Amino acid sequence: xxxxxxxxxxxxxxxxxxxxxxxxxxxxxxxxxxxxxxxxxxxxxxxxxxxxxxxxxxxxxxxxxxxxxxxxxxxxxxxxxxxxxxxxxxxxxxxxxxxxxxxxxxxxxxxxxxxxxxxxxxxxxxxxxxxxxxxxxxxxxxxxxxxxxxxxxxxxxxxxxxxxxxxxxxxxxxxxxxxxxxxxxxxxxxxxxxxxxxxxxxxxxxxxxxxxxxxxxxxxxxxxxx
Numbered sequence: 001x002x003x004x005x006x007x008x009x010x011x012x013x014x015x016x017x018x019x020x021x022x023x024x025x026x027x028x029x030x031x032x033x034x035x036x037x038x039x040x041x042x043x044x045x046x047x048x049x050x051x052x053x054x055x056x057x058x059x060x061x062x063x064x065x066x067x068x069x070x071x072x073x074x075x076x077x078x079x080x081x082x083x084x085x086x087x088x089x090x091x092x093x094x095x096x097x098x099x100x101x102x103x104x105x106x107x108x109x110x111x112x113x114x115x116x117x118x119x120x121x122x123x124x125x126x127x128x129x130x131x132x133x134x135x136x137x138x139x140x141x142x143x144x145x146x147x148x149x150x151x152x153x154x155x156x157x158x159x160x161x162x163x164x165x166x167x168x169x170x171x172x173x174x175x176x177x178x179x180x181x182x183x184x185x186x187x188x189x190x191x192x193x194x195x196x197x198x199x200x201x202x203x204x205x206x207x208x209x210x211x212x213x214x215x216x217x218x219x220x221x222x223x224x225x226x
Contacts, residue, residue, distance in 0.1 A: 005071060005090075005167035005199050007034045007057065012066035014052055026052050027063070032218070032225055034199045036167070039213055042203040044220035050203040053220065054170045057201065058091045059083040070168065088117035092161035092169045092198075094186065096176040098153045100145040107132065107141040110160045131163040132156075135185060151182035158189050169193055171202035175209075187212060 012030045015023040026049035034040055042050040055061045057068055059075045067074050075086050093099065100109050110128040114120050132138045135155040145153055154174070161169060171190060175183035183206060191213065194200045202209075218225045 003167070004036045004197065006036070006069075007168060007199055008032075008067075008069040009057070010067045010069065012056060012063045012068065014049075014056060014061075014063045027056070027220070028223060030066070030218075030223075030225075032216070034201075034216070036197040036199065037194055038215045039194050039200045039202070041209075041212070041214040041217045042201065042220060043217055044203075048220040050220060051172055053218070054172055054201060054203075057168070058087055058093075058170060060087075085117065088113060089119065090166050090168050092164055092166035092193075094154075094157055094161055094169065094171040094174040094190075096154075096173045098145075098157045100153055100156060102145050105142050105144060106137065106148070106156050109145065109156055110163050113160065114164055128159075128163050131159040134162055135159050135189070150177050151179055154178055154182060155185065158186060161193070162189065167198055169198045169200045169202075171200065171204075173204055173206075174202070175204060175206045183208060 009030050009032050012027055014027040015025040018024040042053055044050055056063050059068065059078065062076060068076050070086065070090060075083060078086060101112055104112060107125065107128050110131055111120060111124050129138055129141060132141055135158050137152060137155050137159060140148065140152065148156070169190070174186050178186065187209065190200060190202065216225060
């Protein structure tokens, strides 16, 4: 990781229109602080707000009130271009939907986010190959995503995060569609990234995550942070 990281949520609230004409409150006055190497688990049933929490942290949606501060910058006050730069430079995603770019090869998918942000640097292809090798996908570097199995696509998504070296990792049900071997690989890589200093925020209904190291748990159904 390039440097230390600190993520602060200060009195963050978010609600959405409800069918009755009222508002459904998903997050209410949430305040917490995470620093390099911290692991936060989001708990709660489907629809409780775990994805909303991650989307607010990554500046994909705005909270109704409150602030999200990353390394001293209030990302809720940034314009759209500033938010794009914040995500490209700091936020890595491992989601169950993979979000691979279908026209691009496997290796191009690994380095595409930094290429779009103008942050590739030198020797990017060899670094991308090393990231693919870490997840056992080096032999598939020139394949297109539609040639891959579900588990292989998730491995590419993980390689993309390894390559970018972002300091804030968001993993939303990352093993939901995977077999046991691929699920184990995801957990291993997430452990490694947190040990290297990334802040990790994850949610999972996978019971094998119950033994995963967690510094803090936020139950979105009760609003309790422990």
